[in-house]
Amino acid sequence: MTSLAALIRRDIKIALRVGGGALIGVLFFLTVTVLMPFAIGPDLALLTRLGPAILWLGALLASLLTLDRLFTADHEDGSLDLILMGRTPLELACAAKALAHWIAAGVPLIAATPVLGLLLNLDAEATSAVALTLLVGTPALTFTGMIGAALAVTLHRGGLLLAVLVLPLSIPVLIFGVAASQAAITGPMSFGTPFSILCALSLVSLVVGPFAAAASLRHGLD
């Protein structure tokens, strides 16, 4: 357990320091969301209707932005070799790294949502619904994205490949995340149905992600 806690602490510390990239995701999220009202125009009703989708898309792209460094940085400086040799099962080490990434890069996105909701003319109830779906859905984005990060680890500039690999896997999360938010705002569907499916998607990715990532890291040994 101490080894996993050490790994989580280290990754969070690195992400929060200069050049770590935790804030880059939030800044990107902020930029995308601030630009949207300018592109769409001052139609408040339209903004309210598109709001949850814009926030979800922004969060998805922002989490992709920092995900490609998840294993690449450790691969480049040789840390990944030592993690592979370690006594901690690689699956657990992968899960710890993804958890650290989510805490450093995912949680700030959720914290920024209430502020950005104002810009999209979302009321308090709608904003909290979006924030809740993001809280439940972003772990799924991180844990499925980790599989792509592990596959692209040996490639230089694998960021684009990562996006191509990961985005199709994120579509279900996006659909049910936005559906749950819309249900809370406009109905007529109940909030619980898509929200339960979103929870299920997250739980599945928590289980499958670490195993798939560890398998592709082992397969990529060279």
Added chain:
Amino acid sequence: MRLSGRQIDCTRGGRSVFSGLDFEASSGEVLAVVGPNGSGKTSLLRLIAGLLVPAGGSVDLEGGDVELTPPEQSHYLGHRDALKPALTVHENLAFWRDFLGGAVGDLGQCLTAVGLGHATHLPAAYLSAGQRRRLSIARLLVVRRPVWLLDEPTSALDAAGQDLFTGVMRDHLSSGGIIIAATHTPLGIDARELRMGGGK
């Protein structure tokens, strides 16, 4: 304790690096892997470390902990130092101590032993190549592992650093450790040679 390899074949990128290689090293012994560039010295070390999968043959560690695989009982000191520039010297070493686990030593003492006692709170980004190497060597001291796999361990070290490292290796051998080192320069310590072929 005895580390041995039998009939090891190594293939990389569809090309055979070496085949039918045998080696063995017992407690208190140094095996110096020598040979020209491209003869497979690094490949052999990475193979023992479990970072490459052999195309044939096997590596065994007799007399070790039966619950653990040979890589889990080994230290690997490669070309890359496994240091994070954003973290301080102390944080880097403390992370590897906590992550690698097992029997651990005192962190401050290990840093002093490699001559970095004055720089513990300096970010690793500011270290020179030689200091980075010293910090990697401190990792070998802070966590106890019976087998050391060293790839060009003395590169970037100054004369004092090489003497220091020779002393570190002597201590490890006298406590029953095994060292396998790929090297071009003499280690300053009695070693059995394993000569690798001409590559191709």
